Amino acid sequence: MQDVLTSVKWFEPELILTGVLLLVVLVDSTLAAWRNVAARVLTVGGLLLTLVRVVELRGVSGEIFSGMAVVDPLASFFKALLIGASLLVILAFTFRNSRELHGLGQGEFYALMLAVTISNVLMATANDLAMLYLALEMVSITSYVMVAYMKGDRMSNEASLKYILFGAVSTGTMLYGLSLLYGLTGNTSLPAIRDFLAAGLTDANRLAVYAIALLVFAGFGFKTAAVPFHFWCPDVYQGAPTPVTA
The missing domain is CATH 1.20.120 (Four Helix Bundle (Hemerythrin (Met), subunit A))
Structure with a gap:
């Protein structure tokens, strides 16, 4: 208590x-x-x-x-x-x-x-991975709505649709990587995952970690518009209201 x-x-x-x-x-x-x-x-x-x-x-x-x-x-x-x-x-x-x-x-x-x-x-x-994923998706879903806030504007609606489509792909990619990470470590706690990786990896596990890192960073890259996953960004920024872009 x-x-x-x-x-x-x-x-x-x-x-x-x-x-x-x-x-x-x-x-x-x-x-x-x-x-x-x-x-x-x-x-x-x-x-x-x-x-x-x-x-x-x-x-x-x-x-x-x-x-x-x-x-x-x-x-x-x-x-x-x-x-x-x-x-x-x-x-x-x-x-x-x-x-x-x-x-x-x-x-x-x-x-x-x-x-x-x-x-x-x-x-x-x-x-925890679950908390991190849910918080990130809450940001994404709310952002989809805010980008289309000018609902009578065609560019705003188009920007929101593109954002949703790219966001869905990045979410699936990242979630697949996180599920593999859980399968490898048997834990969703970030400190526990850190300890597992710090303890040393076999050659097979090291290859799996590389694949997981690629999937997770690709998903995060799309959501944060990091190079080279930023190609959706100009259209969305152009169509979104200026305060939302800020």
């Missing part, structure tokens, strides 16, 4: 973001004239509060939720970096001054931005 309470306490940044996301959705579902302003204020305030909590936990180090995630200074650094990036994107533009997003729903955009931020933060804390 104490481990669960400690895990929840160290998981507060993610819980704050989730709570703010639900509040933004709830506020946006009303017909009040102030809902757009309230959604923006809630989003900015929630990100700032989360950033403060991440900084407060920067000296904490340990595994949470039975080793599925980890809290340490490195994870806190990337959490702060990702939350700060989301905050900068939201503060850098307004719907009123945006040629692309003017007249579109604001609450949905802020909710999607919070969802992407939560997914990125979870990816930074992942200590």
